[in-house]
Amino acid sequence: MSGGVELRPLSAETRPVVRQLWQLYRHDLSEFRDSLPDEHGRFHERTLAPFFEADEERAAYLIYRGRIPVGFAFASHLVSGPILMSEFFVVRSVRRQGVAGAAVDRLFALHPGTWEIPFQERNAGAARFWRRATERAARDGVREELRPVEGKPHIPHDVWLTVTVA
Numbered sequence: 001m002s003g004g005v006e007l008r009p010l011s012a013e014t015r016p017v018v019r020q021l022w023q024l025y026r027h028d029l030s031e032f033r034d035s036l037p038d039e040h041g042r043f044h045e046r047t048l049a050p051f052f053e054a055d056e057e058r059a060a061y062l063i064y065r066g067r068i069p070v071g072f073a074f075a076s077h078l079v080s081g082p083i084l085m086s087e088f089f090v091v092r093s094v095r096r097q098g099v100a101g102a103a104v105d106r107l108f109a110l111h112p113g114t115w116e117i118p119f120q121e122r123n124a125g126a127a128r129f130w131r132r133a134t135e136r137a138a139r140d141g142v143r144e145e146l147r148p149v150e151g152k153p154h155i156p157h158d159v160w161l162t163v164t165v166a
Contacts, residue, residue, distance in 0.1 A: 004065055005099050007063060009059070009061055010062060014062055018048070019048070021062075021089060022045060051074050056079055059076075059078055060074045063099070063100075071089045071100070073103055081113060082115060082116045084115070084117075088100075088104075101129075115164075116161070119158060119161075121156065127159065134163040138163045142162070143161070143163075144159060146159060146160070
């Protein structure tokens with residue numbers, strides 16, 4: 001069911017769409033990142049804001065299945081490397097249908113090189129997904145290590161995968 005998956009660069013017109021998807025994403029992560037919405041019921045957007053600005057070090061895409069936006073992918077350190085999977089999200093209704101895998105394959109094709117991908121081991125779906133996706137794409141294997149979450153010493157360390165893709 002992954003047919004029709006497309007990555008489209010963020011634009012001024014799609015900012016409201018990505019802001020809405022961001023709220024769903026942050027809600028999903030709140031279980032693993034010990035975060036709460038603000039007094040207006042919204043999750044912070046401070047890590048989203050830099051992806052609205054033009055910068056050769058960053059790329060931001062909406063993930064579409066057909067005509068419907070179903071997620072996003074944000075990468076940074078595109079020039080200085082290694083490339084960082086800064087944020088990645090697909091809505092729950094399209095998970096386990098090949099949409100996320102197709103989006104990652106397209107993203108790796110657009111930005112070949114060495115990637116670093118962090119996630120929380122407690123997020124079992126993300127852990128399974130990223131290990132499968134990187135094994136499939138790896139040119140020379142995948143390295144895995146634990147690193148502390150910046151500014152959150154009270155939560156478990158992130159798992160970081162390092163992979164080189166052609």
